[in-house]
Amino acid sequence: MLTDDLNRIRRIRIALLIGALALFALLYAPQPVLPQFSDAFGLAPGTVALLVSAGTLGLAIAAIPLGTLSEVYGRRRIMVGSLLLAEAIGVLLPFIGSFPLLVGLRLVQGAAVAGIAAVAAAYLADETGGRDLGTTMGLYVAGTTVGGMSGRLLGGIAGDYAGWAGGVAAVAVLGAICTVGFVLLLPQERHQRRQELRWKPLLVGVRAAATDPALRPPFLVAALGMGAFVAVYNVLGFRLVEPPLSVPPALAALAFLAYAAGTVTSAVAGRLADRWGRPRVLLAGLGTALLGLLLMLAGNLVVILVGLVVFTGGFFAAHSVASGWVGLLASPSARGQASAMYQLAYYGGSSVGGVVGGVAYAAWGWNGMSAVLGCSLLLAGIAVLSGRRSERRRAEPVVAPAQVASES
Incomplete structure (x- = not known):
């Protein structure tokens, strides 16, 4: 019996990792080919960034409703149905020639993938019994970085040879393979x-x-x-392919390999947070991200890429810890809804930040945009310092479902 339980837990983890890979590959499919979208439709960086922001906005809007419906209709049913719809839209996107229609479909696609993003944490906590939760959630977030990296890398390379439609189509093929594996592997709930x-x-x-x-x-x-x-990441492609760097688009896409840093730091941060406390590790992650942002101010390509790795690693460390902190601080009767609220904040911030970053870059260049983003990270650090008292006032529960989100 124990062996069967362990095998089932292993199967759940593999299925959710595959589902996360599909989720984040599809959600950010347009990002590596934004310069090609800009050329094809004659639009500014801030405008084409709507293709990314529409997807994350749809996820933010749908996270709470789908998370709530999963309590009624079952978590597996919501996750499977959501991913199938998102993949169907992914297959359709390369054939659409209207930019407004593309933005509308991306909004629906983002709402669809919310079914996994908002439900996976609760499903994992229910079905695994909360065993080694901090480490498990850290590893899960690490898995989402693989999806974000592989989708962007594949889309960027394919897009250099086949335009934006080829890049988006390549990600849709990857998503289809992962969707099939997810549906076949994910077991029915036993404990919900x-x-x-x-x-x-x-x-x-x-x-x-x-x-x-x-x-x-x-x-x-x-x-x-x-x-x-x-x-x-929305603006990076423009900076790399434009003078004075003038990096070929296929090579610029390799910058998304920086996501590998997040795979490592999110897993490590989860373990360190269990040992040293979440606020301390969270502040270290935000500080590391700010350091990376400062390094990217350099005009040297190597230093920019090093800064990107540092920035990415710091962000994913902070995200891994912040997501787990929600589960620990939330009232036991509202953990599922708190998880969905985190998704709303996470992807709502993504939607707004993606557009603001593009507009700031167009108006003030990379340095001006970095100043705006640096202020955002500093404000996040101040919020963490103010929240340390709340953690001290609340005793940590023995089992607390953490929040899962990617990205990604």
Whole structure:
């Protein structure tokens, strides 16, 4: 029996890692080919960034409704249906020639992938029993970085040879393979206790999470940190391919290999947070991200890429810790809704930050944009310092489902 349980847990982890890979590959499919979109449609960087922001905005809007519905209809059903819809839209996108329609479809696609992003943490906590939770969630977030990196890398290289449509199509093929594996591997729930479809009691937890002052610091870290992260990666392609760097697009796409740093730091940060406390490790992650942002001010390509690795590693370390902090600080009766609220902050910040970063870059260049993003990271650090008292006031529960999000 014990062997069967261990095999089932291993199967769940593999399935969710594959699902996360598909989720983040599809969610950010347009990002590595934004310069090609800009050329094809004759649009400025801030405008084409809407293709990324629309997806993350859809996820932010749909996270709470789908997370709540999973309590009624089952977590596996919501996750599988969501990923199938997102993949179907991914296959359709390369054939669309209207930019407004592309933005609209991306909004729907983002809402679809919310079914995994908002539900996976609760499913994992229910079905694994919370065993080694900090380490498990750190490894899960590390897996999401693989999806973000592989999708962007594949799309960027394919896009250099086949235009934006070829880049997006290549990511759709990757997503299709992962979707099949996810559907085949993910087991039915055994431990979820479903609720009746009564919105009022289900939304009580949403209100509790939204008004809990102890949760504001990790929510602010999610919004401000992710906004800065997406802004950097949205604009980076433009900076690399434009003079004076003039890097070929296929080679510029290799910059997304920096995501590998997040794979390492998110797993390490999860373990360190269990040992040293979340606020301390979270501040270290934000400080590392700020250091990377400062390094990228250099005009030397090597220093820029080193700064990108440092920035990426710091951000994912902070995200891994902040997501777990939500589960520990939230009221036991509102952990699922707090998880969804974190998603709202995370991807809402991504949507706003992606557009703001593009506009700032067009107006003030890379240095001006970096100043805006640096202020965001500093504000996130201040929020963490203010939240240390909340953590001291609350005893950590024995089992606490952490928040999962990617990215990515």
